[in-house]
Amino acid sequence: MNAAMLRTPLVAAVAVASFAMSGLASAQGTDIEQRLADLEARVAAAEARADAAEARAASVEDTVDASEARLDEVARQASGEEGFSFNAYARSGLLIGEDGKSTSGSPYITPAGGLGGAVGRLGNEPDTYAEAVLNYRQTYDNGAKAHYRTMIADGVSTSNDWTADESKLNVRQVYAELSDLPSFTGAFENASIWAGKRFDRDNFDIHWLDSDFIFLAGTGGGVYDVQLADSWKANFSLYGRSFTDFDVVSDVDPNANDTDSFIYTVNNYFGNVQWMINGLSAADNDTRDLGNGAVAADSGVHTMLAYHGDSFFGLGEGNFKAALLHGQGLGAEVKGLGSDGDLTEDASATRLAVYGTTYLAPRWRIAPSVFAETSKDRYDAGDEYTWAGLNVRLANELTENFEMQYEASYQHMDLDQGPAGNVAEGSYSRYTVAPTFKPQVGGFWQRPEIRLFASYSDWDDDLNDYSADDAFGEEGFTGSEWSFGVQTEVWF
Amino acid sequence: MNAAMLRTPLVAAVAVASFAMSGLASAQGTDIEQRLADLEARVAAAEARADAAEARAASVEDTVDASEARLDEVARQASGEEGFSFNAYARSGLLIGEDGKSTSGSPYITPAGGLGGAVGRLGNEPDTYAEAVLNYRQTYDNGAKAHYRTMIADGVSTSNDWTADESKLNVRQVYAELSDLPSFTGAFENASIWAGKRFDRDNFDIHWLDSDFIFLAGTGGGVYDVQLADSWKANFSLYGRSFTDFDVVSDVDPNANDTDSFIYTVNNYFGNVQWMINGLSAADNDTRDLGNGAVAADSGVHTMLAYHGDSFFGLGEGNFKAALLHGQGLGAEVKGLGSDGDLTEDASATRLAVYGTTYLAPRWRIAPSVFAETSKDRYDAGDEYTWAGLNVRLANELTENFEMQYEASYQHMDLDQGPAGNVAEGSYSRYTVAPTFKPQVGGFWQRPEIRLFASYSDWDDDLNDYSADDAFGEEGFTGSEWSFGVQTEVWF
């Protein structure tokens, strides 16, 4: 309040009134002041608090970001993308005949089986076969990646748990593969290289016959995914395999009963088309005594033209694969490249393999396949082997966890071992029904499966006693066979 | 300020004063205005900041929630709840005799050992035995779960590191088990199904004797935990085992020297009570030549009544298990179901197995067991075998990492191989003291342990030379034996 304003009584009175008024205003002002000051302080505090909260949130955010980055790393380790991971294939179960004992079975059970002529496997497997794959993956500071893999595998036909006497446990793969190498550029930019003992990465199979289209495996080295042109990728490799302890024609050199089969592979991809070319050589394998006067091959050629279809033969959703294979000399074992040293130098073989998968109806899957081969001068001059088969696997998904599977398999074979050997012609057929449990139905490749099954198989009498190496014609196994069983099949 | 208020001089004066006053108030008001406006702006900003902080915190919260969910998933993988996990059992060490060489030992060392009559294992194991279990678990979108398991195992008695020549490495388990299947309802709601080669889930053992109460294993399939009534759960299974390469009575069929032993099991649980019923069959096993004129069994029955106690026989904290087993024909091998094809058709066996665990005092644990069997017409008409043993394991926990373990084992046996065989009666006793290191004392099942030990064992002379298959009576092993050693035992 300003003292200079109190000049006249009136003014004074006014002033008094004013004063009173201003006192009033002032009292009110002081209160407001206070409240304002309080508010200002509170706002400052609230600002600080908001800032602190913000800072805290930001700090947590940073922690979370760091934690996320760490979690990424840990997740990579936990999932096996980095470090250790485990894969497996296994089947195990019982295959029981009408007499209440284990009975013979195998996709390779027919006389054509020894030539690679597989039939349907559903309800036709008496063994416990398991592969355990141990992987270790590393990513380096420079971005390069290394993948180490080792696989142990075993296959026995006994049902006992302790199988030390029958054990076939062995190491099937030991290799390292390097990719994303910074100093690989140009055509090699996406290439990976490998060395060691392995199954080739690009092997593929007709699952229902337990047969690969091509099975390239052994010890060696190679390079994958060389980009030769925009639509042309190729793999190059050298695989070695061992031929040992064979008899030789003239036994002058007692050490010469072993050699190596080397497979030189160029595997080309043009979109869906694959063209694989293989050269084979096995020094001195021609000194091998085949026991029938024929000369064993010491070299060979092999080629496969394949198509990897994205539909069911263009007729519907699904997939199909088709391949035509031809080999000569050591290449006449057209699937297991370089694995057969008993082939003659004139051996030739041509094989067709086709399969497809599709849904016939919402809960009905079907997977038919055709598998056929003709070969001649295979193990002796003048022999001739022809076999052809058709297999159909059908599945009806009844609940989330259960489906009925059916398989019909037919194979005709016309086998002539040549001048000194046996002859047989006839056909084999097998029908299987398999109630099957699985965690989640819905696809051709979903495993594990736990299946019960009943199979009926029959064959022409002519096929019995053709070979001492197969079960056909053995005591109590001469045709019209029922078999039953339970089995699991797993892969991941 | 309203202009209509300035009517008279007085009023004007008043108005002047009032104006002055209001000017005052107004000046004060403008300041407040400003501060208010500032405050309002600041509050708005603070609000925005708080909102931003809140939003940020919320956003971090979301990130954290997502991250937590991911961490849950990663944790499941890292812990092996999902994906790969590893289990093991192993023991390895030295068992040295007074002469400073490896000496014979085994819970099955006595003449009754071949009949399943185990004695105490502490300081009585000369081997390196290891099991490696590789598991892979998967949970599916529909909630179903799959568990794949494979086990490799090896047992050797050499102390060398490279044991390729002695190796017994083999695959003992390969199976898949499915649970939580959405389409399983009613009695099957909590059931799981399996197939493959396995040790039955519900086997249980007397650890201190290295003997299972029941050891059901082989290749087959089954279902666990079918709820038959409120207090009645049951497992059903079929296990196959292989009998091979035995001599047959009349050798008309050279292929007939193998068969399968099938075990059909119903395993019932009523609370703590277990009642297991088994039927066994092995077609044509009666053609087996037992070498003594007796007829081998081609079928059998077996049952076990067991109690799984939650206390030390009702006397204190701890647990106990007691079982009475009886079998006939192929069922007369009452532990290893279907594992013995040499049993006669008249064979019968009855076994009692009991153990318990408790703390006698705060740092004193005790685990006594009783194990006895009588069997007749087992491998020949007229044979009769009786053995009974008592074993006590005592442990005194001296520090967090060290305990003294003691074991006393006694077994009496009365063995009569029948008309054409040997007879022996006598008893075996063994006393062991084992200073034991472990990461953390405090229980019967805590491993690993690293133990030193000294054992004294003695037996009646009559037991020497009873059998060529056991060590009793071998050069330098005829009783009053001291042995010493070091060993680790591990499981997880």
Place this chain on the structure above:
Amino acid sequence: MNAAMLRTPLVAAVAVASFAMSGLASAQGTDIEQRLADLEARVAAAEARADAAEARAASVEDTVDASEARLDEVARQASGEEGFSFNAYARSGLLIGEDGKSTSGSPYITPAGGLGGAVGRLGNEPDTYAEAVLNYRQTYDNGAKAHYRTMIADGVSTSNDWTADESKLNVRQVYAELSDLPSFTGAFENASIWAGKRFDRDNFDIHWLDSDFIFLAGTGGGVYDVQLADSWKANFSLYGRSFTDFDVVSDVDPNANDTDSFIYTVNNYFGNVQWMINGLSAADNDTRDLGNGAVAADSGVHTMLAYHGDSFFGLGEGNFKAALLHGQGLGAEVKGLGSDGDLTEDASATRLAVYGTTYLAPRWRIAPSVFAETSKDRYDAGDEYTWAGLNVRLANELTENFEMQYEASYQHMDLDQGPAGNVAEGSYSRYTVAPTFKPQVGGFWQRPEIRLFASYSDWDDDLNDYSADDAFGEEGFTGSEWSFGVQTEVWF
């Protein structure tokens, strides 16, 4: 507004004015009031919001902290610091001779190889050898740690993938080691104890020769890192090994053709200096028939003085290791302690082993080694064996992923089997060039490597036919040998 103030008209007028004024002020005040009240409410809300944000941030922080702690735990599991982890060593490849077949090779290929005289391994390995190590680590509530390890290993020379017939798969390690035991104090505070079958923790090797300085392995138990004084740490252990199926001099006791070799070890460390002392005994090994009249040792002594250098012999960055070993009787196999039971009681051997690593220039690595031994009365009275070799591995890092490796190896040997045996003197040399791919160059120990190689080796004719156990002198392997190949080598 106070009614007592309205006394006179003037006052009333004033009051009216005042009232008007106060009405004004009041109107203004009411507005401010309102705004203040609004603000206060908003501030309160903002405060609450800031508080909520803060609380939320704090809560997230807590969650994040908990999550971090959990992530720590999960990370420990995912990385294998806790729970399962996997290690491996492997090599696999082809070694092809000029004739296009597998050829002989091995660091132990020379006649001195049987005595431990290794030469350079680059391009000299024909086998697939793989070790898979499965670890399981546990940390206990009391801070104690347990480490369980099992190792399976296999070595075959076939190139085939299925090697069941050739398999050497076996379990080389099974042990548990306990550390951080709370009740271990004083000299034992940092000690760890172990038992089982293992490779000793402190074995070390000359990688380029595939030879350990010392290879202590077998089954037993021991303690590591006992702190005997400030600068003196020691390990104590007992390892057993098995000698089996040997012929004995007088065959009175048919069971006496086996015994155990026990190795008692004190391994002392004084800074960089290691002094290892071993006593060996094998009861009754002196009854072994060596076939030449000499008496086999039943005891032995062995010592090794080693230096573990932190530089390249003090000449530059890098490292070096040097050891002088001497043994007598059973200790005369100076590397593989207790592994050779054919040593005579008078056998004595002295070995020198030295290697170093350094960079000669920024991208040029070098690793030279010297390896030499003289022994006498080893397997027969009067025999005398001396061998000495020099090996140099050189690598030129050309890109991030590629280096050229070179190895030159030379060994001279003067071998005299004594009165009844052969004599040979001569030298062996080998030169190898190996273009090598790896994920990231930059060190001596970085693997995996994928290498191509060409080797030339030659030796004095005198070395051919010295021994039937080595390849020298075999058909087509008599010197001037070229070999070629591809190989991977992996460890992690």
